[in-house]
Amino acid sequence: MPINLRIYLIIFALFLVLLTFSILRKGRIPEKYSLIWFFIAFIILLVGIVPNFVDLISELLGFEVMANMITAIILLLMTFVTMSLTIIVSGQKKKITLLIQEVSLLKKELEEKK
């Protein structure tokens, strides 16, 4: 793997870690949601630092080119991330619906008492 490509990967991984930390510091996501991003950054960093090791793994797993394995892993991860986001959003929709209904009913009750 050419050295400049490795440098790009390392820089990107570090950038991802910094980005996640800054989001965490501002309290915009709970810690548990940041784990996945640290994990992804770690994989990218690993590829940048020890490409030979990753090459070995991809060969063992039957990938012809290491890049294919990386793409496959990221794609798989993203699928699960999106799915869990769908679950989170749906749960939230349910809760918001409940809130709107109960608040509206309460307002009606208040009006009646006036």
Next chain:
Amino acid sequence: MNNSKILIIIPAYNEQDNILNTCNTIIKYNKKNKTNYDFIVINDGSSDNTGKICHENNIPVVDLIHNLGIGGAVQTGYKYAYYNNYDIAVQFDGDGQHDVNCIKNIIEPIIKGQADMVIGSRFISNNNTFKSTFARRIGIRIISKIMKLITNRKIYDTTSGFRAINSLIIKDFAMSYPLEYPEPITTSELLRKNYIVKEVPVEMNERKAGVSSIKTWKNVYYMLNVILSLIVVRIRRYKRCQ
């Protein structure tokens, strides 16, 4: 059970041209027939004057603080019925499609204890005058066929929004109600839970004003979603009543 507390739930989204008329027909009906139907309008975050008209005319209304869609609006009505201990809740469209004179027919089997839910059906009367688009009739028939496969019961008017339920189901609906495509889904769910569902013939009018919420180009998407939801009803586990 002759003095059952009966609530008519009228979901309304941008129905300023129809809502007053609909409510007045119920008030007139109550006076004429000495019935005691309570009713409540669920104003689903309308952007027009639906809410204002209700308040000015002293029509009981719950103003949803944000638009929820038909499922969420109707469920608010069922919650209101549950919190206020109603025995029977009737779902009734705010656009003048449903006939107030048919309410007694759909609540009768419930009062007599012959059914838990009664669906007002356009397709089982002999003098069927309801005109609907060809695509829509085909859609309703397909849903009906799939529901037969899933629940082993033939329901003819699967998408009818003119229904009455008893207090058992009021509680059930107050707890959980699908946000989208509620009619075919809840009917199948109730059948799977072994509730008794009946269909009685009703007359329905053409819409008096406004536009129906189901648009033609959405039909295919609607069908796919309903079919998928019904399959999910089949594979889910339910606590059976009785």
